[in-house]
Amino acid sequence: MSPMKIALDPYMIRHVPLLELPSVVAELGYEWIELSPREDFIPFFRHPRVDDATVRKFRKALDAAGVGISSLLPLFRWSGPDEDARQAAVRYWKRSIQIAADLGVNSMISEFNGRPEDPDRSEAQFWKSLDELLPVFEREGVKLALEPHPDDFIENGYDAINLIRGINNPDVTFLYCAPHTFHIGDDAPGIIAYAGDLLTHVHLADAFDHTASSGNRYILNPPGTTARIHQHLDMGQGEVDFDELFRELRANGFDGTLTACVFAWEERAKESSVFMRKKIDEYLTTWP
Numbered sequence: 001m002s003p004m005k006i007a008l009d010p011y012m013i014r015h016v017p018l019l020e021l022p023s024v025v026a027e028l029g030y031e032w033i034e035l036s037p038r039e040d041f042i043p044f045f046r047h048p049r050v051d052d053a054t055v056r057k058f059r060k061a062l063d064a065a066g067v068g069i070s071s072l073l074p075l076f077r078w079s080g081p082d083e084d085a086r087q088a089a090v091r092y093w094k095r096s097i098q099i100a101a102d103l104g105v106n107s108m109i110s111e112f113n114g115r116p117e118d119p120d121r122s123e124a125q126f127w128k129s130l131d132e133l134l135p136v137f138e139r140e141g142v143k144l145a146l147e148p149h150p151d152d153f154i155e156n157g158y159d160a161i162n163l164i165r166g167i168n169n170p171d172v173t174f175l176y177c178a179p180h181t182f183h184i185g186d187d188a189p190g191i192i193a194y195a196g197d198l199l200t201h202v203h204l205a206d207a208f209d210h211t212a213s214s215g216n217r218y219i220l221n222p223p224g225t226t227a228r229i230h231q232h233l234d235m236g237q238g239e240v241d242f243d244e245l246f247r248e249l250r251a252n253g254f255d256g257t258l259t260a261c262v263f264a265w266e267e268r269a270k271e272s273s274v275f276m277r278k279k280i281d282e283y284l285t286t287w288p
Contacts, residue, residue, distance in 0.1 A: 004254070004287075006280055007032035007070040009203075009261035012269035014038040018050075019057055022065035028270060029277045032070040033062075034109070034259045042074045047092045048099060055102050062103075070257045071107040071145070071201065072100045078133075079114030079126035079153060086125050089113075090132050097133075101140040107257070108137075109145045109175055109201060112160070114153030117226075122153035123163075134169060145201045147175035148184050150228035157184040157191035164198060175201040178240050179232045179261070182209045188241065189248040200256040202249065204280060205263070206238030207231045232263040234272055235279045246283045 008030040010016070016024050018040055025033050035041065042048045050058075062068060074096045076089035100108055114122025137144055148160035157176070164174050174195045181188055186209070192199060207230045208217065220227055235242055260276035 004284075005032045005068075005070045005257040006030065006277065007034040007257055007259040008273055008277075009034045009036050009073070009259050011036045011038075011261070011263055012266045012272070018054070019061045022058075022062045022067040026065045026067050028273045030260075030273070031066065032068050032257070034071050034073055034257070034261070035069055036073045036261075037075055042072065042092075042096055042099070044075050045077055045089075047088075048074075048095045050099060052102065055099055059103055069103055069105045070259070071109045072096065072103075072105055073109040075111060075113070077113055078129040079112055079122045081115060081118050081121045081125065083125075086129060090129050093129070093133050094136055097136050097140050097142055100142050106141055107143050107145065107201075109147070111147055111149040112152040112154045112163075113149075116151060116153055116155060119153045126153070130167065134172075137171060143171040143173065143200075145173045145175040147177050147201075147203070148180070149177070150180060150184075150230060155184060157187070158194060160184070161191070161195050161198060173200040174198040175203065177203040177261075178242070178245060179203065179205040179207040179230055179238075181240050182207060182230065188245045192245070192248040192252055192254075196252065199252065199254060202245075202254070202256070202258050203261045204235060204242075204258055204276065205232035205261050206235050206240050206242075207233060208238045232261055234262055234265070234275055242283065250287060 008025055010025060010033060037044045041050050076092050077085045078089035080086055146164060148154045148157055154160050161174055164172055176192060176199060258280055262272050262276060265272045
């Protein structure tokens with residue numbers, strides 16, 4: 001049987017108390033959680049807020065609900081041009097890795113971060129952080145999957161794969177994020193095929209092509225702004241071609257983690273999460 005995991009990013013229900021989260025996710029039809037930032041656990045860009053006692057209680061709640069953590073997803077400024085901020089991010093990373101290990105989680109996900117207008121400086125900071133963090137990942141037995149993100153120092157999928165290959169560590173892999181399709185190259189089949197065995201995680205949500213209609217689908221002011229725009233919609237509500245995406249995943253022999261990561265519908269978070277699980281299952285009915 002394939003070891004593939006179907007996970008839910010519970011960001012839309014982040015106000016559910018932490019120790020109740022596993023049972024709520026189970027009720028939504030998921031056996032795995034990809035735990036993204038939340039204020040009482042690991043917040044965006046700041047030091048983790050959870051203590052060891054709560055980590056132990058959370059692990060018991062997960063076991064009781066029959067739900068596992070597929071990955072932890074922290075976001076820190078570990079590649080930014082500011083050195084003080086980078087050092088702080090490394091400190092936050094180290095505590096987060098320890099939390100993952102204490103939970104029995106062997107996978108973490110993050111973004112490259114940094115600044116696209118200063119890619120050389122950002123990459124240098126990225127490598128400096130990796131030099132400090134890779135030994136910690138290895139010591140704790142935790143793997144890392146990286147994704148290019150709009151407004152990171154690396155935004156293109158092919159460039160991200162090349163950099164990950166350059167890290168030259170079997171425990172650092174690639175994540176393809178479907179709602180970022182139109183920012184990272186608009187070539188899901190090509191990027192997936194190019195990644196090959198490096199692809200271990202896929203984020204599933206839909207988005208509209210912001211480059212369509214001669215770039216006038218979205219009007220951003222002031223003209224010439226470098227702001228990025230995308231959505232995380234239910235599959236089928238945007239323009240990502242999930243038929244070709246799943247076709248290429250199957251051809252690539254993908255057996256990693258598929259995560260439903262819709263953020264657009266907090267007022268219908270339950271319905272959206274249940275819908276996404278059903279759609280993923282429908283695509284996997286033909287999986288070998």
